[in-house]
Amino acid sequence: MTAVIEARGLAKKYGSTQALAGVDLNVQAGRVVGLIGPNGSGKTTAIKSILGLTSFDGSLKVLGLDPRTQRDDLMKEVCFIADVAVLPRWMKVSQAVEFVAGVHPRFDRARAEEFLAKTDIKKDSRVRQLSKGMVTQLHLALILAIDAKLLVLDEPTLGLDLLFRRSFYDNLLNDYMNKERTILVTTHQVEEIENILTDVIFIEHGKIRLDAAMETLAERFTQLTPAPGNTEKARALRPFWEREIFGRSTMLFDGADVATLDALGETRAPSVADLFVAMMQPVSAPAAPSKEAA
Amino acid sequence: MNTYLMLIRREFWEHRSLWIAPLVWVGIIVIMSTWGTFQLERDNDFGEFANAQNIEQLQDLSDAKREEIERAMSYDNDRKQTIYAFSYLVIGALITGFMCIVVFFYLIDCLFTERRDRSILFWKSMPVSDAQVVLSKFLTAMVVVPLGVILLSGATQLLLLGIWNLRFAGSVVGMMTPDWDMMSWVRSMVIESGMMLGGLMWYAPIAAYFLLLSVTVKRMVFLWAVLPLIAAPLLEFIFLRSRHVTEFLGQRFVGYVELLHIDHANMRMSHVNADMPRVQDLYDSFQMSGIFTSLETWIGMAAAAALLFAAIRIRRFRDDS
Numbered sequence: 171m172t173a174v175i176e177a178r179g180l181a182k183k184y185g186s187t188q189a190l191a192g193v194d195l196n197v198q199a200g201r202v203v204g205l206i207g208p209n210g211s212g213k214t215t216a217i218k219s220i221l222g223l224t225s226f227d228g229s230l231k232v233l234g235l236d237p238r239t240q241r242d243d244l245m246k247e248v249c250f251i252a253d254v255a256v257l258p259r260w261m262k263v264s265q266a267v268e269f270v271a272g273v274h275p276r277f278d279r280a281r282a283e284e285f286l287a288k289t290d291i292k293k294d295s296r297v298r299q300l301s302k303g304m305v306t307q308l309h310l311a312l313i314l315a316i317d318a319k320l321l322v323l324d325e326p327t328l329g330l331d332l333l334f335r336r337s338f339y340d341n342l343l344n345d346y347m348n349k350e351r352t353i354l355v356t357t358h359q360v361e362e363i364e365n366i367l368t369d370v371i372f373i374e375h376g377k378i379r380l381d382a383a384m385e386t387l388a389e390r391f392t393q394l395t396p397a398p399g400n401t402e403k404a405r406a407l408r409p410f411w412e413r414e415i416f417g418r419s420t421m422l423f424d425g426a427d428v429a430t431l432d433a434l435g436e437t438r439a440p441s442v443a444d445l446f447v448a449m450m451q452p453v454s455a456p457a458a459p460s461k462e463a464a
Numbered sequence: 465m466n467t468y469l470m471l472i473r474r475e476f477w478e479h480r481s482l483w484i485a486p487l488v489w490v491g492i493i494v495i496m497s498t499w500g501t502f503q504l505e506r507d508n509d510f511g512e513f514a515n516a517q518n519i520e521q522l523q524d525l526s527d528a529k530r531e532e533i534e535r536a537m538s539y540d541n542d543r544k545q546t547i548y549a550f551s552y553l554v555i556g557a558l559i560t561g562f563m564c565i566v567v568f569f570y571l572i573d574c575l576f577t578e579r580r581d582r583s584i585l586f587w588k589s590m591p592v593s594d595a596q597v598v599l600s601k602f603l604t605a606m607v608v609v610p611l612g613v614i615l616l617s618g619a620t621q622l623l624l625l626g627i628w629n630l631r632f633a634g635s636v637v638g639m640m641t642p643d644w645d646m647m648s649w650v651r652s653m654v655i656e657s658g659m660m661l662g663g664l665m666w667y668a669p670i671a672a673y674f675l676l677l678s679v680t681v682k683r684m685v686f687l688w689a690v691l692p693l694i695a696a697p698l699l700e701f702i703f704l705r706s707r708h709v710t711e712f713l714g715q716r717f718v719g720y721v722e723l724l725h726i727d728h729a730n731m732r733m734s735h736v737n738a739d740m741p742r743v744q745d746l747y748d749s750f751q752m753s754g755i756f757t758s759l760e761t762w763i764g765m766a767a768a769a770a771l772l773f774a775a776i777r778i779r780r781f782r783d784d785s
Contacts, residue, residue, distance in 0.1 A: 218783065221588075221589075223585075223588065223783060224783040225781065225783075241593075241780075242591065242592075242593040245588075245589070245590065245591040245592075246591040249589060250585075250589045251589075252582075252585040252586075252589070256582050256583055256584075256585040256586045257583065257586055258478065258578075258581065258583040258586060259581060259583075260477075260478055261477065261478075262477075265474075265477050268470075268473075269470060269473075269474055269590075270590065272466060272467070272469070272470030272473070273467050273470050273471070273590050273591065273592050274590060274591055275591070
């Protein structure tokens with residue numbers, strides 16, 4: 171099976187800053203992949219490389235095409251939303267639909283209009299007259315009506331309120347996703363998308379820290395809150411992260427035996443947000459007690 | 465082809481000044497001309513002629529003046545047509561000159577704005593190549609707008625002609641003006657179109673240079689477009705005491721007029737000149753073949769192609785996100 175995205179040793183430097191340092195990626199069709207990292211971690215550079223928007227070193231194929239040399243063909247199969255601010259502000263809603271219908275061979279105008287009809291967006295409004303949420307809805311209506319194989323979303327819900335964010339992802343899953351389509355999404359709001367992801371990739375300082383299917387996370391990682399008196403025993407099992415709050419420790423283990431951990435306290439599968447924080451701030455020693463705990 | 469049509473439509477959506485400004489300008493020309501035509505008073509010769517129904521009504525007319533008017537009235541239609549032909553060309557020149565200003569601002573702005581407001585990411589999310597985008601902007605400026613200007617110019621000429629005829633019907637001025645001649649008007653339109661085509665070819669490298677600036681500079685694009693043209697000759701003269709840049713720029717900006725080889729003898733315009741040119745002479749005074757056969761024109765075209773290629777490559781490979 172051909173990977174939708176296949177990268178080997180993907181690297182990119184901005185001056186002396188190494189934005190990507192030999193990234194390997196393999197994204198299969200039908201997956202919803204979250205590319206998650208702190209600011210400056212290299213996720214936007216990775217996405218720009220995938221979209222052929224910037225130069226890079228290493229090997230990268232997207233849908234079997236080289237984004238450097240075959241970008242024009244690639245964009246027939248790929249859609250992307252960079253963030254809510256990029257729709258031209260002078261453009262009317264009707265013009266946006268007209269334009270995409272005029273240049274995109276895979277655009278279904280009726281579908282876009284059907285989606286827009288469910289919103290409060292007026293056809294003769296200009297983008298600058300719309301709220302941020304409406305601009306996102308418009309952009310989404312345009313994108314959802316394109317029969318693309320890969321959808322790339324870079325912080326698509328930045329600056330939107332919770333209702334719009336929830337609605338955005340609901341629409342995405344209900345109206346876009348199927349077995350042949352793939353979504354690659356970056357966001358800071360990890361907790362809001364973890365339920366829709368099939369795979370998660372953590373990136374930091376231009377390197378991949380974690381690349382795993384969501385269903386394997388619960389098998390691999392365990393969160394333990396040791397019972398009083400078991401904390402030292404738990405530490406002996408070498409958690410890769412520990413946090414102390416209200417006088418009680420919480421630890422994360424990678425690949426530890428769950429039965430052993432169960433015997434030491436309360437265990438559960440960590441959330442993606444917990445894992446992300448743990449991996450980005452690997453604290454092996456107990457954190458300083460909080461004021462409340464003191 | 466459909467993609468190009470849509471891209472060009474998009475240009476007119478975004479840069480509404482491309483069609484609004486020429487229409488406003490034509491509106492001003494028509495209003496001013498009409499106002500002037502109907503407000504002619506008797507305090508000058510022409511006003512007096514326009515308000516008199518026949519030459520007998522003209523008072524205090526010297527014999528010499530009377531003779532000149534009678535001669536102008538007696539010209540055959542072929543000579544009288546020169547008046548209209550010249551008017552057509554002046555109207556065309558007024559609208560074309562204004563178009564140059566509008567197109568200048570369009571060219572320096574069209575690839576700059578998309579980077580400033582980050583909408584370039586939206587445009588780049590569409591299956592449209594950078595070559596198509598850059599060429600559509602060049603075509604808009606150098607083909608579509610000029611075509612519109614030719615049509616607008618023709619329509620304005622006919623409109624003003626109708627207004628003038630309405631105003632001067634039955635007056636002494638009316639007797640000096642010719643009958644409507646479709647062929648003369650068509651001929652002037654052909655000459656105007658030829659001059660436009662030659663001008664577009666001659667100035668293509670300048671247009672491409674402005675596009676290149678638009679895709680390159682990060683801010684103050686107007687200054688980047690204008691300042692080097694002023695500063696470079698000045699600096700050359702101050703430091704090198706030479707004028708090569710001035711000569712080069714001068715040749716590139718006005719060399720087109722030289723290549724037209726206009727016979728200015730035929731351009732003298734007076735209703736009362738004994739040697740009033742025939743309309744054919746006026747048209748023959750434009751020798752446009754020089755533009756199309758000039759090596760400089762074709763070197764300029766090659767330079768335009770190179771500059772456009774550079775603009776396409778920069779838009780394709782520069783990280784504007």
